[in-house]
Amino acid sequence: MIAILGAGKMGEALLSGVLRAGRSPSELMATVRREERGALLRERYGIEIVSNRDAAATAETLILAVKPQDMGALLDEVGPHVPPGRLVISAAAGITTGFIEERLPEGVPVVRVMSNTPVLVDQAMSVISPGSHAGEEHLKLAEELLAPVGKVLRIPESLQDGATALSGSGPAYFYYLVEAMVDAGILLGMPRAAALEMVIQSAVGAATMLRDSGEHPVMLREAVTSPGGTTISAIRELERHGVRAAVLEAIEAARNRGRELAGG
CATH class of the missing domain: 1.10.3730.10 (ProC C-terminal domain-like)
Known part of the structure; x- marks a missing residue:
């Protein structure tokens, strides 16, 4: 099960791309701030809309797609509910894997991702970087999610802010x-x-x-x-x-x- 926490514009773009790549709506869930937004996504994609806490406790892979300034509050809310062994993928510009790891249980693997809006036409440029607990298997999982909707490039996390400016924008x-x-x-x-x-x-x-x-x-x-x-x-x-x-x-x-x- 994959959960997208914060299904705004980029979150929805990733959601639609994952579905076009062959995932079933039953394999995905999303969280939103407004009920009307949730109703729209439920009708448009046939996915389940859940709370942040339920998503954190249920999904094997969590994609954090909230705005950078909202990431701290989201992690404070969901951090205690993320079981060990889950993969957390962050799509928020500027947020380091260290910032996320500090707010999650010890050892949870984090992969940082920056994609762009051509994900909507399967022509995204996505760059990924591992956190301190993420290994090859976690990078491959992230690549499997993103490769069907564009190109994926591994880079050191120190280059992520530059990649956000260059290809994200x-x-x-x-x-x-x-x-x-x-x-x-x-x-x-x-x-x-x-x-x-x-x-x-x-x-x-x-x-x-x-x-x-x-x-x-x-x-x-x-x-x-x-x-x-x-x-x-x-x-x-x-x-x-x-x-x-x-x-x-x-x-x-x-x-x-x-x-x-x-x-x-």
């Missing part, structure tokens, strides 16, 4: 860029729908080439950049406006904000 950066490119198309006289279709397909094609070609992004960009041509003129403007530096600083700011939220 990453889709939003791409959507932001798409917005700007569509607006540019409109500025150039194109209908919004046509501009959006062109930008989306360009993004999909570029991402597929990056993934499948094995080429470095610099090489792929240079292949489009002719001497004295249109692309290099655009690149010059991006560099003149400091876009590269802005991206570096933005992702660093996301990392820092994640740490602030985790610290309360």
